[in-house]
Amino acid sequence: MSSPIIDEINRQNLKDDLPEMHIGDTMKVHVRIKEGEKERVQVYAGTLIARDGSSATETITVRRISHGVGVERVFPLHSPYLAKIEIIASTHVRRAKLYYLRDRVGKKTRLREKIR
Amino acid sequence: MQGLLGIKRGMTQVYDDAGHRVAVTVLEAGPCVVTQVKTKECDGYEASQLGFIAQKAHRMTKPMLGHFAKAGADPHRCVAEFTSPDEAKAGDTVTVGMLEGVSYVDIAAKTKGRGFAGVLKRHDMKGGRMTHGGHSKRRPGSIGQCSYPANVAKGKRMPGHMGNVRVTCQNLRVVSIDPEKNLLLVCGAVPGPRGAVVEIRKALKKVGK
Numbered sequence: 603m604s605s606p607i608i609d610e611i612n613r614q615n616l617k618d619d620l621p622e623m624h625i626g627d628t629m630k631v632h633v634r635i636k637e638g639e640k641e642r643v644q645v646y647a648g649t650l651i652a653r654d655g656s657s658a659t660e661t662i663t664v665r666r667i668s669h670g671v672g673v674e675r676v677f678p679l680h681s682p683y684l685a686k687i688e689i690i691a692s693t694h695v696r697r698a699k700l701y702y703l704r705d706r707v708g709k710k711t712r713l714r715e716k717i718r
Numbered sequence: 719m720q721g722l723l724g725i726k727r728g729m730t731q732v733y734d735d736a737g738h739r740v741a742v743t744v745l746e747a748g749p750c751v752v753t754q755v756k757t758k759e760c761d762g763y764e765a766s767q768l769g770f771i772a773q774k775a776h777r778m779t780k781p782m783l784g785h786f787a788k789a790g791a792d793p794h795r796c797v798a799e800f801t802s803p804d805e806a807k808a809g810d811t812v813t814v815g816m817l818e819g820v821s822y823v824d825i826a827a828k829t830k831g832r833g834f835a836g837v838l839k840r841h842d843m844k845g846g847r848m849t850h851g852g853h854s855k856r857r858p859g860s861i862g863q864c865s866y867p868a869n870v871a872k873g874k875r876m877p878g879h880m881g882n883v884r885v886t887c888q889n890l891r892v893v894s895i896d897p898e899k900n901l902l903l904v905c906g907a908v909p910g911p912r913g914a915v916v917e918i919r920k921a922l923k924k925v926g927k
Contacts, residue, residue: 615733657730681737683737
């Protein structure tokens with residue numbers, strides 16, 4: 603449930619330069635990281651396994667295997683810390699949430715790539 | 719003026735200057751009209767009465783219409799009193815702009831009514847175990863000892879009516895103010911459902927902040 607007043611506030615916080623993304627996409631997320639005074643951009647690459655929320659509160663969950671350990675990071679889509687999102691490849695998936703990837707290891711984590 | 723009335727519109731999140739997410743409650747605050755000025759000589763204390771949400775005259779009682787007419791104000795649905803250190807005149811308008819420069823506010827409103835609630839919901843008790851044949855799943859358990867003292871301690875937390883009481887949330891940080899749209903964004907939650915009329919005051923315990 604939302605009211606026109608809240609929609610208006612949300613609209614001010616929305617980013618308009620986000621690429622069109624779908625569940626299963628392989629993507630690179632550019633994250634701004636503050637280290638003391640300095641600010642740098644870190645790139646986190648992985649598979650988009652979930653989108654949650656809507657409007658200004660929308661988040662994405664990106665999963666990757668890092669040094670043999672599964673890592674999932676949740677990014678607020680409209681956060682100023684999120685500098686850029688690059689879509690590398692789209693895959694053919696039949697679910698809105700790819701949580702089943704958590705139980706899979708190695709070759710079974712592959713997703714069928716969409717031919718564009 | 720020490721405060722004003724507003725309507726709770728709902729919650730969302732915004733980003734602060736540092737880029738952090740802040741959960742905010744959106745309040746539509748004011749504009750309110752001063753409908754009566756209470757003075758020490760006449761009423762024994764000093765306060766200003768504010769009216770909020772204009773109401774059609776035929777929906778008001780005649781005594782209330784007379785009260786508003788005396789102040790030269792249009793009829794309003796809600797009235798509440800606020801202390802007012804500065805001079806206020808009947809008929810003055812109070813807007814959310816009065817909170818400019820204020821960092822913290824107290825917000826009072828009636829909470830959502832929960833009806834007759836058990837101890838788990840009402841007092842955050844743990845209850846008994848749900849599995850292994852638990853017979854005391856959501857019960858309060860023992861309420862005291864035996865033949866001595868042979869009574870239940872006063873104030874013992876038990877099931878009963880919950881909610882629908884006036885609650886004040888103190889020291890809520892003001893995130894932003896929009897005087898043009900009469901909007902006030904405060905950090906965190908505020909009692910009451912969406913659409914509830916709330917009383918917004920400058921924070922009592924953060925004077926001058």
